[in-house]
Amino acid sequence: MVAIGARDVGRMGFGAMRLPADTDAERESSLAVVRRAVELGVTLLDTAYLYGGGANEELLAEALHPYPEELLITTKVGLAPSGPGEEWKIDGRPEILREQVDGALVRLRVDRLELLQLHRIDPEIPLAEQLGTLRELRDAGKIAHIGVSEVTVEQLAEARAVVDIASVQNRYSMLDREHDPVLDACEAAGIAFLPWRPVAPATTADDKEIRAVAAELGATPTQLALAWLLDRSPVVLPIPGTTRIAHLEENVAAAGLRLTDAHRDRLDHLTA
Template structure:
């Protein structure tokens, strides 16, 4: 059995299997289901929930606050800033201007009803703004007590190294799964540095069609999604999967993944599926 917890920034202990809130419905008749799924996640012992300003342009953060505030002491809600909504002549774009980031941090604090955001992540590096300005702005917010830990998303090894030369980086959130290994080098770098790695889309859409995943699932009496998550947890001790769902049934299925114990042989079979 793999270790079930990780210390973000070397000081904030969380269960390694978290929850991604992006898929929670925030409007209309389905909003009640979104509230129920968020509350059930906490009841199931999940203490790391990932959201972002981008998810409904703040609606997702507002939903989590409605569902969970006042927050349990052990709950860490991570959010992301740095994406601007579409405007005349352009779609959604990264926006790393310091004034924009400062405003989004303040808006996140207000919507989440927090005095401090425990993990604030830069959603995407803005190529038009020096990375030092973007990361430096978040470091300033941390010095002001508005955030506790800084994370990055969609970064390369080189960008991570540049950011770490500016300030401490607690986490990285890149796309990664048993069938999608494009950031293998970033995972290895994070493991060497003790940086938490939050893989988004941790259960690849093609997982249920992958024969080897299905075979291991049958051997363990588990589902393909559970096996995909268990592989991630076995892949590295810094791995913090955040599977997202708007379904209570899928939530409970995912939450059982850290109970699975893959044998070395099963892990190796899965590891060969997509390694570069």
């Protein structure tokens, strides 16, 4: 289990970003994947306003509302389209953050967001102003816990000076360890670390060592990549996404793999 505030959630989460819903068939398939994730014991699902302008949040609500008591759905705010049909850009203006939080409450059909993450830090707005806005929304009862995404160690320290930080969501994987220092800082502070893009590039790399260790464990390279993350630190909570139930079941089963010291040593020396 990983602590997020006063709540404990399972070590393997699910990232909903990739779920399609453009056709009736795609929507039904996506709903089935989400429901199966919860059946398998997944207790944290990750979404964001960016994913379809809130459509992904609505999909999760359709699949799971009323939510099981143990389920935690986390969403993210802080990116917005610059105009009709235009590209999404980082936007941490207080009015935008408030608008997106209020919208998420409606789309997810909840009175409070259990974990709300700042999707990106807006370099044009003081960090204290962005997180101060989220702190005000927390104090108003609209948010339970606050997280940040794609931060450095220095930015994490600055954020924690403004408000309690429950989670960090940075890109990280077995072959992508740029944020090792951030993960170490999270472990020292007891902050949940949710690596996004947790599997690639390990599963696409033509690496004999990865294939060899996976074979020795009777696992796939994908499962090995997830098992390595779980072994890396007790605060790590991967959020792999998929559109297929079979792949979902494969991902969840990775939590049962155990690396030996020898396996760990062989993998820890790999780089992209």
